[in-house]
Amino acid sequence: xxxxxxxxxxxxxxxxxxxxCDVGISGGKITALGADLGTAAEIxxxxxxxxxxxxxxxxxxxxxxxxxxxxxADDFASAxxxxxxxxxxxxxxxxxxxxxxxxxxxxxxxxxxxxxxxYIDVSxxxxxxxxxxxxxxxxxxxxxxxxYTSFKVFMTYEGLALSDMEMLKVMTVARETGALVMVHAxxxxxxxxxxxxxEQAGKTEPKYHxxxxxIPVEREATHRAISLAELIDVPIMIVHVSNRxxxxxxxxxxxxxxxxxxxxxxxxxxxxxxxxxxxxMEGAKYVCSPPPRDKESQAACWEGLQQxxxxxxxxxxxxxxxxxxxxxxxxxxxxxxRWVPNGIxxxxxxxxxxxxxxxxxxxxxxNEFVALTSTNHAKTYGLYxxxxxxxxxxxxxxxxxxxxxxxxxxxxxxxxxxxYTPYEGIAVTGxxxxxxxxxxxxxxxxxxxxxxxxxxxxxxxxxxxxKPRA
Ligand code: DUC
Ligand code: ZN
Ligand code: ZN
Numbered sequence: 209x210x211x212x213x214x215x216x217x218x219x220x221x222x223x224x225x226x227x228x229c230d231v232g233i234s235g236g237k238i239t240a241l242g243a244d245l246g247t248a249a250e251i252x253x254x255x256x257x258x259x260x261x262x263x264x265x266x267x268x269x270x271x272x273x274x275x276x277x278x279x280x281a282d283d284f285a286s287a288x289x290x291x292x293x294x295x296x297x298x299x300x301x302x303x304x305x306x307x308x309x310x311x312x313x314x315x316x317x318x319x320x321x322x323x324x325x326x327y328i329d330v331s332x333x334x335x336x337x338x339x340x341x342x343x344x345x346x347x348x349x350x351x352x353x354x355x356y357t358s359f360k361v362f363m364t365y366e367g368l369a370l371s372d373m374e375m376l377k378v379m380t381v382a383r384e385t386g387a388l389v390m391v392h393a394x395x396x397x398x399x400x401x402x403x404x405x406x407e408q409a410g411k412t413e414p415k416y417h418x419x420x421x422x423i424p425v426e427r428e429a430t431h432r433a434i435s436l437a438e439l440i441d442v443p444i445m446i447v448h449v450s451n452r453x454x455x456x457x458x459x460x461x462x463x464x465x466x467x468x469x470x471x472x473x474x475x476x477x478x479x480x481x482x483x484x485x486x487x488x489m490e491g492a493k494y495v496c497s498p499p500p501r502d503k504e505s506q507a508a509c510w511e512g513l514q515q516x517x518x519x520x521x522x523x524x525x526x527x528x529x530x531x532x533x534x535x536x537x538x539x540x541x542x543x544x545x546r547w548v549p550n551g552i553x554x555x556x557x558x559x560x561x562x563x564x565x566x567x568x569x570x571x572x573x574x575n576e577f578v579a580l581t582s583t584n585h586a587k588t589y590g591l592y593x594x595x596x597x598x599x600x601x602x603x604x605x606x607x608x609x610x611x612x613x614x615x616x617x618x619x620x621x622x623x624x625x626x627x628y629t630p631y632e633g634i635a636v637t638g639x640x641x642x643x644x645x646x647x648x649x650x651x652x653x654x655x656x657x658x659x660x661x662x663x664x665x666x667x668x669x670x671x672x673x674x675k676p677r678a
Pocket of ligand 2: 447448497
């Protein structure tokens with residue numbers, strides 16, 4: 209037997225096992241795992257390196273409208289290029305509905321933005337902003353049928369926040385169609401109240417962003433979302449959890465037998481609200497929601513990852529340029545934190561940060577790393593086992609890592625559209641050196657080898673994890 213490619217001599221890790229063997233690849237799929245697989249058109253030497261499933265980042269925002277005068281720093285080309293350099297083979301951005309829009313039209317618009325523009329594979333979650341009868345009764349069920357099997361709802365933000373009634377209706381559609389609901393859990397009225405009060409007191413700098421949405425704002429909404437899901441008896445994913453109290457709501461629900469899942473992100477392990485204190489709008493670089501908290505919250509998020517309360521570690525990549533009036537230095541943003549574009553870049557740094565801080569420092573195992581960054585994303589969002597593992601029959605989506613390589617994260621190393629990284633200066637051990645998508649290198653030894661349009665759109669199955677309890 210001969211293969212297109214054999215990856216030889218590496219150490220392979222999946223979510224459950226670590227072993228040494230050759231990986232045989234043909235037609236973009238892994239077709240054999242074994243010792244001395246024989247001949248291939250190309251032999252890739254992976255001695256001393258790790259061979260891992262390509263990262264799947266199931267929470268990224270790309271080319272999303274973000275308000276008047278604001279432009280996101282990434283289009284699909286730059287975001288997926290950066291993702292590939294960061295060891296990822298798939299991202300799941302959002303197709304975001306705005307009030308009055310047809311969801312089907314929105315999906316078409318995002319396809320038009322992405323088609324032929326991706327270096328790695330993509331699939332879309334839907335954001336539901338207008339839960340009309342037509343959306344709930346016709347568009348959503350048809351879209352779930354067509355492979356858009358997850359949707360995000362917001363409990364805050366002008367124009368996006370759903371009422372509890374609307375949340376219940378969306379959850380009901382999810383239960384009936386087998387889709388998974390992702391929830392942005394922050395209390396809208398509490399944020400508006402606190403923001404008004406801070407502004408009235410003249411507290412308008414970026415650092416007050418954190419004070420405008422403190423932990424109880426997130427904890428309350430998390431509790432409420434879980435309670436609503438319990439009423440419908442439907443699983444939900446609480447995204448971007450930032451602190452212990454919200455995490456404990458998830459853990460408590462799980463102890464009571466509910467299927468409530470949690471996600472956390474690099475910003476909640478690596479940043480604190482102190483980062484928002486920089487002078488002259490520097491703090492705007494770290495404005496994201498929920499905001500980074502404190503050291504104790506970071507410790508809590510590590511516990512959540514270690515204990516499986518969080519099954520997903522995603523970037524929540526939502527990039528704006530810093531030194532740009534269409535980005536973090538939007539003129540209106542200088543008048544109040546309320547108007548600072550909300551989100552930070554992270555798709556390229558997610559994996560090196562978790563590898564270094566988690567695996568290299570002994571907080572999590574290599575297998576847990578694979579689960580948290582790839583396998584669980586595939587399982588949660590209906591991509592498994594086509595994606596998210598290394599096994600015979602899966603897509604040959606592979607990241608080759610040098611576990612000993614030391615780097616210092618810096619904007620000069622980045623490949624996305626933003627002009628800064630919030631993780632500047634962080635030293636890491638372990639680095640993705642090559643990324644292979646369906647058997648072809650997108651990044652090889654630190655150089656871009658993939659072609660624009662090499663990434664495909666992937667329609668998804670319904671997730672096993674979205675099934676209600678028996
Ligand atoms: N929520 C996200 O998930 N991403 C960016 C901003 C936000 O509020
Ligand atoms: Zn969110
Ligand atoms: Zn997000």
